[in-house]
Structure formats: structure tokens, C-alpha cells
Amino acid sequence: MRTGNHIESYPRHISLSDNPVVWFWLVALMAAMIVLPAFSGLFVLGLAIRILIAAVGAIGLNLLTGSTGQISLGQSGFLAAGCYTTGLLIADYNWPPELALPMSGIVAAALSFLVGIPSLRLKGLYLAITTLAFSFIITQFLLFAEPITHGPYGVRIEDTVLFGFDLADPTTMYYFCLGILVLVTLGVLNIMRTRVGRAFNAIRDQDIAARAMGINLTTYKLTAFAASSFIVGLAGGLMAFQFRFINVDIFSVTLAIEALAMIIVGGLGSVAGAIIGAAFIILLPEFVGDAIGLLPAGISDVLARGALEIKGLLIGLVIILTLRLEPDGLIGVWRNLKRYWSRWPLSV
Amino acid sequence: MKMLFRKALLAAGVSLFATGAMAEQGVTDTEVVFGNIVPLTHPVTASLAYQVIYGNTVAAAEWNEKGGINGRKIVIKDEDDAYVPANTVQALQKLIDEGVFAMLTTGAGAGVAATLPILEEQAIPTMVNFSPYEPAVNPVKPSIFMIGASYEDLLFGEIKYIVENKMDGKTPKIGVIRQDDDFGKQVETAFTRAIKDFGLDYADPLTFKRGQKDFGAEILKMRAAGVNILIAGGVTSEIPAMAKEAAKFKMDLQIATVPTGQLTPIVKLMQPTGFTYFSGDYVSPLGSKGAEHFEAMANKYLKEDEVKGLSRYSLTAYAASLIMFQAAEACGKDLTRACISEKLASGEKFETNGVTQPISFSADKHIAATATLVVEIDSKTGASKAVTELMDF
Structure with a gap:
């Protein structure tokens, strides 16, 4: 069982990943992305x-x-x-x-x-x-x-x-x-x-x-x-x-703010974080739209008219919450989960 | 037995293929699905978007009550593009996925332009009407049609009327304050054309960014230049914002606006300025004889607050929907996209129940209803009246 990282050589230190599980999931993700258009x-x-x-x-x-x-x-x-x-x-x-x-x-x-x-x-x-x-x-x-x-x-x-x-x-x-x-x-x-x-x-x-x-x-x-x-x-x-x-x-300027939001929410300095952040910010309004649609008719009608403002509010809110709760962004959340999983039952 | 099974499989395959070849997307035995893309969540144009939807709704309800299109019920799916061209494309892709047969509206301005490649490739019958955009139909695209005069013609008609009837012996001097986009560019074209055609003295054109609230500096420049005819080239609240500044400086001004100048909220915002101003249109104004039938139908099919929200955009959407429905009806039971485009381009006249003159397109002209009339609006009373007949410019 993997319980932590002990890197013994410089090449291993700079390798993209030293974990075969990571490579497995990356290949699986690529395969999923390749077949996506078919579905x-x-x-x-x-x-x-x-x-x-x-x-x-x-x-x-x-x-x-x-x-x-x-x-x-x-x-x-x-x-x-x-x-x-x-x-x-x-x-x-x-x-x-x-x-x-x-x-x-x-x-x-x-x-x-x-x-x-x-x-x-x-x-x-x-x-x-x-x-x-x-x-x-x-x-x-x-x-x-x-x-x-x-x-x-x-x-x-x-x-x-x-x-x-x-x-x-x-x-x-x-x-x-x-x-x-x-x-x-x-x-x-x-x-x-x-x-x-x-x-x-x-x-x-x-x-x-x-x-x-x-x-x-x-x-x-x-x-x-x-x-x-x-x-x-x-x-x-x-x-x-x-x-x-x-x-x-x-x-528009909003585009620059959204781009900044992508890397903050995803995790500053992380390439994987930038990709996750981009997906999150692009999908956010879609999820919001769907969520509004599930609300009772009267409320959803009112909220639907303000969808653009709600999107802006949510992006702002997500940035604030990320900086306050998890400055490393979504990739930080993922790393914490991974660490917790790999070190369980010794994880804290 | 094996042979029989093979024959059955072959027959099933042939029938499946035949069904696939004949069935047109968005058309079933009971329904025809039309799409609509409007800026429902744009802070400035959201109200106009709802007015468009009301117009489409009235047309569909009226038609459905008569039995739909050859027995098929009309269903309209609305999508929001927030006035962002990238969203317009996405909204169109969504509607195509959801099985839309034809488009009643595809956004405004650059949004229309952004959707043109997909609309052309998929040969989707489309009526451009929310915001006239000439490149949509020039050069002609087989499935795309447009009703409505250009902003250039609308404003040119107003300036012509002002110069000929409202100057009371004063020498006209014209100025324009326009938005810095494709819409504003059309506004400035009217200004340039008027200068050339009437030999008008003019002040240098001024531009502003969409959403600007204060026009003190621009109006001061116009006053300093001695302008007495102003083209207020904003879409909505910019028009009263300019008029407010002009009123503050007690300018003796004739103001020409685009059709949004007739909208109730704009007229109300114009009220404190006391100006009588002008707007142009290609549909009969609400309250006029031409709009009687539409208003009766609106009272029948819309809720009370929706009726209060009607505007000339409801009329244009109503007219565009009626044209599309009539072309679909003319195709009979075998409703296909190609057939609608063919019927629309056939030169046949389509009725809009008085909202416009009968509309007809041809194979090499996919634009109609280009004649415009001038509307005079008294902001003090809120009353508006057409002061000219429909004329082509």
C-alpha cells in the first residue's frame, strides 16, 4: 500500500508523475474525451x-x-x-x-x-x-x-x-x-x-x-x-x-476576469488546476441555468431574468470562497482528497 | 424461415431508411418546432427580448387555434444569448440539438452574423427581424430572409422629414452621438447620407461606449457647434440621457432616434425633457389601425402584464412569425426546410394582418418591409403618431 512519497533520484523528482495509477487515470480520461463526440x-x-x-x-x-x-x-x-x-x-x-x-x-x-x-x-x-x-x-x-x-x-x-x-x-x-x-x-x-x-x-x-x-x-x-x-x-x-x-x-473585460477566475478557482500555478478551473467556470452558468429550471415556476421566472447577474455573482462568490477556504483551488481539494485516501487510516 | 427473416430485416431496414430520409428535424405528425434566440438576460435589451417573445407567442397561439400548420401544433423554444455573439452560436447549437426546424429570431447585430455559417450550412429557414442586419441577406443566402428597414433608412427618413417640415426657417445643422459598434456605424451612415443628400452643415460625429450614462460633454460639444438636429444614436436609456443634458442647456433641438425611441420606458424617461422627438418604423404603431388585429389577439392570448409590455418589437416578431407560418402552411403535409425557403422566395405575398404591407421576397431579394414611416412622439403626453406614409428610401 502506498503511504507517501520518498523520492530518491533527481529524474524521478522532475518526472511528470511517478505513479502508475495517475497514468492509468490520465489514459482513461483521454479515452473518454476521444469517444465523447460519439455520444x-x-x-x-x-x-x-x-x-x-x-x-x-x-x-x-x-x-x-x-x-x-x-x-x-x-x-x-x-x-x-x-x-x-x-x-x-x-x-x-x-x-x-x-x-x-x-x-x-x-x-x-x-x-x-x-x-x-x-x-x-x-x-x-x-x-x-x-x-x-x-x-x-x-x-x-x-x-x-x-x-x-x-x-x-x-x-x-x-x-x-x-x-x-x-x-x-x-x-x-x-x-x-x-x-x-x-x-x-x-x-x-x-x-x-x-x-x-x-x-x-x-x-x-x-x-x-x-x-x-x-x-x-x-x-x-x-x-x-x-x-x-x-x-x-x-x-x-x-x-x-x-x-x-x-x-x-x-x-470584453469580463473575459479577462473570467480567465483570472479560472486559474484562481482551479489552483494558481498548477496546469491541471487551470484546466479544471476552465471547465468549472464554463460549466457554472449551465449548472446555474439547470438549477434555476428546477425551482418552482414563479421563482425560476424571476431568477431566469437575472441569470447574467447571477452568473457574475456566483463567479465572485466562488473566487472569495476559494481564496478563503482553499487557496490552492480545486486542484488543492483534489490533492487533499488523494492524500487522505492514500494515507488512510493514518490520514488526518 | 431464414429467407423470410432476411426479407423482414431488409423491409425493416428500408422502411427505417425511408423514414430517416423523409422526416425533417423538428417536424412530427403533431408538432412543428421553431426556435428563437433573444438577449433575455442582457441588462439593456432584456425587455425588448421579452417583447419579441410576446409577438411570437401571439402569432403561434392565433395560428394554433386555427389548427396549427396543416394540423401540426406550433411549438416555440426560446434561448437566451445575453447579446453576446459567442452565446448566440451556443444557443443555436442547443436549439439544433433540441430538434428545432426553423428560426424565428437569431439574436441581434453581431449575434446574427455569428450564426450565419451554421444557419447556411444546415439550410435552416430563418427570419431576421429583431435587429436588421443587411449582410444576412446580401449576398442572398438560400434559407435566410429578413424583414425591416435598415437603421440608415429609418433615420434618413426622419431627418428628411425634420429638414422639410420642422426647421421654421432656421438653417439646419446636424450632429450625431452614436454607439461605437456595428449598430452605431449604421447610425452614422444615415448622418453622412443626409449631409450629402441635403447639403447640411454638420458637427463632427461623436462616439460612446455601450452603457454610457452621462452625455454632458458630448451635448456641450454639440451646443458649441450650434447643432439643431441631433441623431441620438443610442439603443435605449442613452437616448433620454442625451435629451436630459440637452434640456438642461435649453437647446432648441430636433431629435431623431431609432425605433427603440417609441418604447414606453424611453418615452417616460423622455417626459421630463419636454422634447417632441422622432422615431422611424416599418410596422404600424401600436394603437393605430394597422395594429388593431394584433392588439386584439394579444389581449386574447397574453396575460395582462404581458399586454402592457408590448412594443413595436412585438409587432415585428408577430409579422415575422406569420410569414414563416404561412410559408410552412403552403408546403402542405410534406414540410421540409427546402420547401419553406422555396415558398418564401417564390414571390408570393404574405399577410401580416395589417402590421406591415403584404410582404414578398424573391429569389434574388430576401429582404422585405423596407419602406419606413416617421413617428412623432410628444414626450409630455406620451402620445405618438405617424406623420408620414410608408416610403422607400
């Missing part, structure tokens, strides 16, 4: 695609905020930049989608230097406000640079065929997003096992001490900004294929 309709598949894209974006934000400690409220800006890059390159410049999608990440990463460089001397709230201002600049640009961005009219994407697969088909889109999520997850988990990842954590925990240990703050903060924005931009590019019509209304 779900358009709506469930649409919801699943939203979760996968949100999870990619949340992992990107988590790399910057959760792992490096740089609070960003500008994610909707990077998301918009990525989304519009892919959309405009395909719609207006006839780029093949195979090239337009990676460009979404590259452009977002390039833009991150605009925020990253002035933000090197900023921390906490000041950095958050700077990044928020950046997202406003991006949305205003998209709205008013009509000759380039189509302004308020939005962009329609007709060519959605990537490597012979048409992403207009929800099942194909689902598998494509799942593939991207797996690649991004593995990529970020690997970054976190390297010197770069440890430098990110050191900057998050105590940047002055990190510098004293020889970590170049400028390089690593900018790397974190660029890597995070690349992933978020990629999520934006996927959104272009998801909706096939993009418009600046999609990228």
Missing part, C-alpha cells in the same frame, strides 16, 4: 470546444500569473490579437489556415513585449492596471482601425480547412482543440521542469532573492510574458475557427 450532440460538443479553448488560454495565463507571479488583466487583449490575426490573415490576405493559426501566437507574443518591457518595473496592482490598459488599447484599435480590422462589422472566416480537415465540422474542431490542449499542456509542464520554469517560480516567490541567485529578471519576465501570450494568442486563433465570425464584442 454528444452539437450543444455539448460546442460546450466541450469552449472548455478546451478556455483551458488553453487559462494555461497560458497561469504560466504568467500562477507560475511567475505577474498579475495580468490584459488576457482579453492578447486573445483578441490572436483571434483577429488568424481571422484577418485568412479572410483578407488569403493566408492558408495552417500558417494563420501559428501567427496568432507569434503576433500575441510580439505584442507582449510592448506590455512586458514597460512592466518590468511594475508589480501587483500596478502591473494589473497596465495590462488592463493594454487590453483597452487593443479593443479600441480593433474597433476604430476599420480599414484593417473591419471595425465594428467583424470578420467572417470562410476557409477553415487545416491540413485537409475542415474545422467547421464540430467533431473535427473538437479533436483539433483537444490535440492543441494536449500539446500545450505537455509543453508547459516541460517548461516548468526546466531551469526556465524554476526561474519563473523563483521570481514569483521572491524576485529580489531570485536576482541574487543569478536569475536575470528582465529576460525571464519577458520570456514569461512572451510564452504566456503565445499560448493565449493561440487560444484566440482557435476561437476564430470556433465562431467563424469574430467581432470585438467577444473580448
Whole structure:
């Protein structure tokens, strides 16, 4: 019986998991996700695609905020930049989608230097406000640079065929997003096992001490900004294929707050937490809607009219409760449960 | 015996295949399911969304009482998109999963645009009516139809009326304060067109973010520029917010608004300003002869508080529903999506019980009811009257 962890070698210490049970369940989860389209309709598949894209974006934000400690409220800006890059390159410049999608990440990463460089001397709230201002600049640009961005009219994407697969088909889109999520997850988990990842954590925990240990703050903060924005931009590019019509209304400030909620509720600094948090925040309004439907007619009618406000209230409430009761988020709850189970009957 | 069993299996297979090929989603022997996507939980437009639902409900109830569509009962499923295009797509996917046959409304503005690829791919008959969006029907898409004049035509008609009838010898100078989105852009197009067509003097256009509450700075700029015709390019509460500031500065102003300017809450909010202002429409105003039949039906099928909540959006939704139901009826028992689209595009005239002129589309024109009339609203008394006939611009 497994009663705890005793790691004897460095390779084992940095392995993604040393427990065969974890691998078993991961394979089972992947198998379940692979067969999901066979058992779900358009709506469930649409919801699943939203979760996968949100999870990619949340992992990107988590790399910057959760792992490096740089609070960003500008994610909707990077998301918009990525989304519009892919959309405009395909719609207006006839780029093949195979090239337009990676460009979404590259452009977002390039833009991150605009925020990253002035933000090197900023921390906490000041950095958050700077990044928020950046997202406003991006949305205003998209709205008013009509000759380039189509302004308020939005962009329609007709060519959605990537490597012979048409992403207009929800099942194909689902598998494509799942593939991207797996690649991004593995990529970020690997970054976190390297010197770069440890430098990110050191900057998050105590940047002055990190510098004293020889970590170049400028390089690593900018790397974190660029890597995070690349992933978020990629999520934006996927959104272009998801909706096939993009418009600046999609990228509200609420989106940045929701992204932050995903990583807080899921568990700051954890890749698995970002994925769980994304699923939780996307599914929350659906559960609320269903729960309201179960209430008596009079009450459900009144509550249904305020569903948007209720969603906002619940997201706020969930963040407060998470920070108060389980600062490590849902992934922390999972770890506690796992620890309790594996050490039972000696667990406390 | 084995042979017989094989034949039975084959027959069952053939009949299953035949049923699958013939049955259209959302159509059974007893029911036809229509879908509706409206912003039920958007803070600004939620009330309009309910008004749309009331219009659809009245049309369906009236039709069902007459026996439904060739004996099939009309069922309407409503979904909320909170005025967010991503949600509109999700709502449409949900309705498709739930077996909707055709769409009576698919959100507003960018929401309509976001659903177009799916609507086209699945050839779902759709009536765009909540918020006219020209790209939905231009270029023509086989299954998508729209009723209603553009905001550009509606506002242009009002400005034309104001310039010709309300200036009392003063030199007109026009200004616009408009929302910074696709809706606002259409508003500004009317402004630009009026300047060009009537040679008007003008102040530079001003924009604002959706949901702005205070327009002191914008109105001061308009006053400084000597504007005496203002296009109040907001959707709901922004209109009285602009008028309130203009009244504070005692501006002598003619105000043109989009059709939401006729809504009861807006008229009430306009009351303290004392302005008589204008709105445009392509449906007969409530209380007019054209809306008599609809109002009688609404009194019959809706609850008292729902009747109080009716507006011109109920009328447009009612008209759109009637057109769709008539096209479905014309298909007879073999109701298919292709048939509805074909009937709608056939050039046949569809009656809307006086709410609009008879409506007809054609193969290369999927937009109708584009003629507009100008409505004058006295905010002091709350009375509104049509001051022009329906005209095409």
C-alpha cells in the first residue's frame, strides 16, 4: 500500500508523475474525451470546444500569473490579437489556415513585449492596471482601425480547412482543440521542469532573492510574458475557427476576469488546476441555468431574468470562497482528497 | 424461415431508411418546432427580448387555434444569448440539438452574423427581424430572409422629414452621438447620407461606449457647434440621457432616434425633457389601425402584464412569425426546410394582418418591409403618431 512519497533520484523528482495509477487515470480520461463526440450532440460538443479553448488560454495565463507571479488583466487583449490575426490573415490576405493559426501566437507574443518591457518595473496592482490598459488599447484599435480590422462589422472566416480537415465540422474542431490542449499542456509542464520554469517560480516567490541567485529578471519576465501570450494568442486563433465570425464584442473585460477566475478557482500555478478551473467556470452558468429550471415556476421566472447577474455573482462568490477556504483551488481539494485516501487510516 | 427473416430485416431496414430520409428535424405528425434566440438576460435589451417573445407567442397561439400548420401544433423554444455573439452560436447549437426546424429570431447585430455559417450550412429557414442586419441577406443566402428597414433608412427618413417640415426657417445643422459598434456605424451612415443628400452643415460625429450614462460633454460639444438636429444614436436609456443634458442647456433641438425611441420606458424617461422627438418604423404603431388585429389577439392570448409590455418589437416578431407560418402552411403535409425557403422566395405575398404591407421576397431579394414611416412622439403626453406614409428610401 502506498503511504507517501520518498523520492530518491533527481529524474524521478522532475518526472511528470511517478505513479502508475495517475497514468492509468490520465489514459482513461483521454479515452473518454476521444469517444465523447460519439455520444454528444452539437450543444455539448460546442460546450466541450469552449472548455478546451478556455483551458488553453487559462494555461497560458497561469504560466504568467500562477507560475511567475505577474498579475495580468490584459488576457482579453492578447486573445483578441490572436483571434483577429488568424481571422484577418485568412479572410483578407488569403493566408492558408495552417500558417494563420501559428501567427496568432507569434503576433500575441510580439505584442507582449510592448506590455512586458514597460512592466518590468511594475508589480501587483500596478502591473494589473497596465495590462488592463493594454487590453483597452487593443479593443479600441480593433474597433476604430476599420480599414484593417473591419471595425465594428467583424470578420467572417470562410476557409477553415487545416491540413485537409475542415474545422467547421464540430467533431473535427473538437479533436483539433483537444490535440492543441494536449500539446500545450505537455509543453508547459516541460517548461516548468526546466531551469526556465524554476526561474519563473523563483521570481514569483521572491524576485529580489531570485536576482541574487543569478536569475536575470528582465529576460525571464519577458520570456514569461512572451510564452504566456503565445499560448493565449493561440487560444484566440482557435476561437476564430470556433465562431467563424469574430467581432470585438467577444473580448470584453469580463473575459479577462473570467480567465483570472479560472486559474484562481482551479489552483494558481498548477496546469491541471487551470484546466479544471476552465471547465468549472464554463460549466457554472449551465449548472446555474439547470438549477434555476428546477425551482418552482414563479421563482425560476424571476431568477431566469437575472441569470447574467447571477452568473457574475456566483463567479465572485466562488473566487472569495476559494481564496478563503482553499487557496490552492480545486486542484488543492483534489490533492487533499488523494492524500487522505492514500494515507488512510493514518490520514488526518 | 431464414429467407423470410432476411426479407423482414431488409423491409425493416428500408422502411427505417425511408423514414430517416423523409422526416425533417423538428417536424412530427403533431408538432412543428421553431426556435428563437433573444438577449433575455442582457441588462439593456432584456425587455425588448421579452417583447419579441410576446409577438411570437401571439402569432403561434392565433395560428394554433386555427389548427396549427396543416394540423401540426406550433411549438416555440426560446434561448437566451445575453447579446453576446459567442452565446448566440451556443444557443443555436442547443436549439439544433433540441430538434428545432426553423428560426424565428437569431439574436441581434453581431449575434446574427455569428450564426450565419451554421444557419447556411444546415439550410435552416430563418427570419431576421429583431435587429436588421443587411449582410444576412446580401449576398442572398438560400434559407435566410429578413424583414425591416435598415437603421440608415429609418433615420434618413426622419431627418428628411425634420429638414422639410420642422426647421421654421432656421438653417439646419446636424450632429450625431452614436454607439461605437456595428449598430452605431449604421447610425452614422444615415448622418453622412443626409449631409450629402441635403447639403447640411454638420458637427463632427461623436462616439460612446455601450452603457454610457452621462452625455454632458458630448451635448456641450454639440451646443458649441450650434447643432439643431441631433441623431441620438443610442439603443435605449442613452437616448433620454442625451435629451436630459440637452434640456438642461435649453437647446432648441430636433431629435431623431431609432425605433427603440417609441418604447414606453424611453418615452417616460423622455417626459421630463419636454422634447417632441422622432422615431422611424416599418410596422404600424401600436394603437393605430394597422395594429388593431394584433392588439386584439394579444389581449386574447397574453396575460395582462404581458399586454402592457408590448412594443413595436412585438409587432415585428408577430409579422415575422406569420410569414414563416404561412410559408410552412403552403408546403402542405410534406414540410421540409427546402420547401419553406422555396415558398418564401417564390414571390408570393404574405399577410401580416395589417402590421406591415403584404410582404414578398424573391429569389434574388430576401429582404422585405423596407419602406419606413416617421413617428412623432410628444414626450409630455406620451402620445405618438405617424406623420408620414410608408416610403422607400
